[in-house]
Amino acid sequence: MPLHIHTPLIESRPLSRTAGRPVWLKLEALQPCGSFKLRGVGHACEIHQGRGARHFVSSSGGNAGLAVAYAGRKLGLPVTVVVPETTTERAKELLRQEDASVVVHGSSWQEANAHAQTLLGPNDAFIHPFDDPLLWAGHASMIDEVAAAGVKPDAVVLSVGGGGLLSGVVEGLQRNGWHDVPVLAVETEGAASLHAAIEAGHTVELPGIQSVATSLGAKRVAEQALACCRTHTVHSHLVSDREALDACERLLLDQRLLVEPACGAALALLQHPEVLAPYANVLVIVCGGATATLEQIRAWREQLA
Incomplete structure (x- = not known):
């Protein structure tokens, strides 16, 4: 038996109404240790x-x-x-x-x-x-579960830190024959190592991390993550810390589930209908996060204000 659990896949009515299209949530925050890791x-x-x-x-x-x-x-x-x-x-x-x-x-x-x-x-x-083929193979199993549930999204939205989740999801999409399903890779503006790598054409080291989403705080993204952008359709998107924090509070209100700002980054993209316009239904990886508290999230918001 694997150490991880088979997590729920649900269609979120509140988030679907916000996004104007069906939004499916893969609830990796419900893993025993609190995240997809x-x-x-x-x-x-x-x-x-x-x-x-x-x-x-x-x-x-x-x-x-x-x-x-x-x-x-x-x-x-x-x-x-x-x-x-x-x-x-x-x-x-x-x-x-x-x-x-x-x-x-x-x-x-x-x-x-x-x-x-x-x-x-x-x-x-x-x-x-985040940087190990064994990790990517394990992370890919979440896409196996989505495929087994009979839900094929038009796009997958996920957060990027070091790139392990991105690498695993792309592996999962490809091994299920979903080469036509793009990935919308989201980072906060102060922790955008993948975005910098895509712009440069090679991985680069950020001078520092300027974001409350510390779980996205890899100064250099894994080489495999950039390679995935060459073998699969991956669109890079940036959101602000404030958007990520707001998304954490919305998820808590809508789904009674608390996640950290790194996860909130992906959820924040649902507030950008122009980005989602090409996709009839969307899958969001709710990657989780065990160390954030509601008090901490609200304190960060006050600091940003």
Whole structure:
């Protein structure tokens, strides 16, 4: 049995009315650890355990780290997660709830990631947050579930951080023969590493992340994400932090589900009817996010105001 669950696929009446067309939601926020990350991370952890790994190491204070911690606990293997100093106390507490050992190092994910590499022993497996073919294969299973439900969208809307979700969804679309279904890839304006890569024609490193959507905060998108833009129709879109935060509150009101601003970025695109005009019905990946609270979302909104 896989470590992830088969998540609900629902048609949202409130969001459909807002968008002026049927809007389907793939509710990945309902995964046991709070985000889609468990699909790819769980798959990777099971593969590495089968190859002899006896300890998992990760470098993420967010959803990927939580997924590794959950997977390790379910598989009976210890987990060490290296997080940067900017990681919230809530995120660290959630990691410890899953029995992970938490190491705080560096001022950024890049520094935490470099330190994590030094901790690897001969029986350890490193689980990358977004850049690994095992992750993409696992994430693709959400599209398998949509296809099995008999729902073929005219477009898929998703958020992009490091590009793992995009890479997995494109893999899922292609292996189900949905080469004609475009992906609308959404980033916040201060964390747009995919948008920058598309404009440059190659991956580039952003000078910094200027967004409250910290889960989108990869300074450089994965090479595979840019490659997907060459082998599949992918349209890049940007939204503001305020739009992403507003979308989080709307989803809570409409569907009684709280997600973080990184997920709100994709949902915010539903407020742009001119973007959705070519598509009769739309699938949104509600990727989730376990570390945001309603109080935090409202505090961010006040800061932006």
